[in-house]
Amino acid sequence: MGMTMTQKILAAHAGLAKVEAGQLIEADLDLVLGNDITSPVAIHEMEKMTVDTVFHKDKIALVMDHFIPNKDIKSAEHCKCVREFACKHEITNYFDVGEMGIEHALLPEKGLTVAGDVIIGADSHTCTYGALGAFSTGVGSTDMAAGMATGKAWFKVPSAIKFNLIGKPSKWVSGKDVILHIIGKIGVDGALYRSMEFTGDGVKNLTMDDRFTIANMAIEAGGKNGIFPVDELAEAYMKEHSQRPYKVYEADEDAVYDEEYTIDLSKLEPTVAFPHLPENTKTISQMTEDIVIDQAVIGSCTNGRIDDLRIAAGILKGRKVKKGVRCIVIPATQSVYLQAMEEGLLKIFIEAGAVVSTPTCGPCLGGYMGILAEGERCISTTNRNFVGRMGHVKSEVYLASPAVAAASAITGKISTPEEVG
């Protein structure tokens, strides 16, 4: 019986020739990640431990991205706590205002995550790095603390679901539509405790940014991780961004999967997740009535990369955000921000009547920078639409691609790009 791609990476990091689903292992970590919300709790836990050094100052990443630039005094205290810890332990990869970005866009861009790595992060969307062929998964602050202290974490080896992607997506279908379609199909606990392994001829038709988006939302199906095979495109990305050697693992021919799905990308349509769960999906063609919106958010660890901004700008160019709609564009990193500026995308957004913000997770989790009032609706390229996620408990979040969010900002109701003419 063969191993899945995830199982092979875990086996190698546990010093074992073979592992199987359900087995408990202790694995060496290549990177331990935390942000300004989860790191203070981890630092507090680590201070209680009878260790006073971190396992490796280059293998910890601390990214201030949720409530920064600090939204209030308490957030400032949190960042101060992390800043002091980073200084004391000489953490190489500490990213503060001015050099930070949204963690899951930033780390691959900085070359800190590569194929074959085992990565834990005290943020649920840590699964994003599976796009590069790494095993990465979200944990809590205590696990982060133990990881920072020891460089190890225990895992239950997951079984897997295989998603065989075939075909080529049509013009307005992106990675976001692919993953929303999948979550709609299997549900928010459809992959609970398991790996989501994406494979098939269709993978080559997905950009790296599409793959980051898909892997990013594996957690929204309950998955432990999402992972892609490493092809030429992924290798080119890593060579461009990282000095680190990477290791390519492939699933065995006889690897065992709990379930297998074939998804024909050419048949997918722009898809929207209705409140209040990412599984409540409909294609826009299935929508029977107009959904009028008050706000459109384009950004986040899911969809704040350069491709996302190019797509949104392509639709907003020469058009205006509808009067009464707030359109908030958030480049995910400083580098994406700069590139968007150089390509003229920021000008397009501003001329269209959108606002452009410094990188932050802010609105995605209802932190700041776009909080919704009672009864308001937002179309958002973020990843969760739970009750109260972006503000008032009686507000609503509809999840969609950058193309749909941009088109909707123009029409004032949930729309496809074709509808803006």
Add this chain to the structure above:
Amino acid sequence: MKACGTVFKYGDNVDTDVIIPARYLNSSDPAELATHCMEDIDKEFVHRVKKGDIIVADKNFGCGSSREHAPIAIKAAGVSCVIAQTFARIFYRNAINIGLPIIECPEASMGIAADDEVEVDFDSGIIYNKTKGTQFQGQAFPEFMQKIIQAEGLVNYINNKNK
């Protein structure tokens, strides 16, 4: 080890945003987090919860973010145990790591209603509904897990072992 208390009952997919909304994540103080526990799903929870009470839910409890603040808020609110049909995996890990007892038991989840008085024996895994006189077999807590819970979390447990 036993837990005993009155039940608060919830449905499927209780997410970490309703357990502790992100607008309160500018604090990591357990007592402060506890004052907002379950705020976006049950505004009465913090006013009614008593030390020892038990949360019972359906599928996928704790889905969403990795915020450890969620089990911390529940524990600091006085809850002695969470029983659900299934838990989201990060929440499961976090709960054990901070010493909040949680048990997966679909039968108990279906056989227990709001305001029932319930007793949980962690050694045997037996969940006893005192109100209805019914009993369910959950998974017993292995010794190391009971020790983590007694030590109020993984870090203290590791420190105790190293003493």
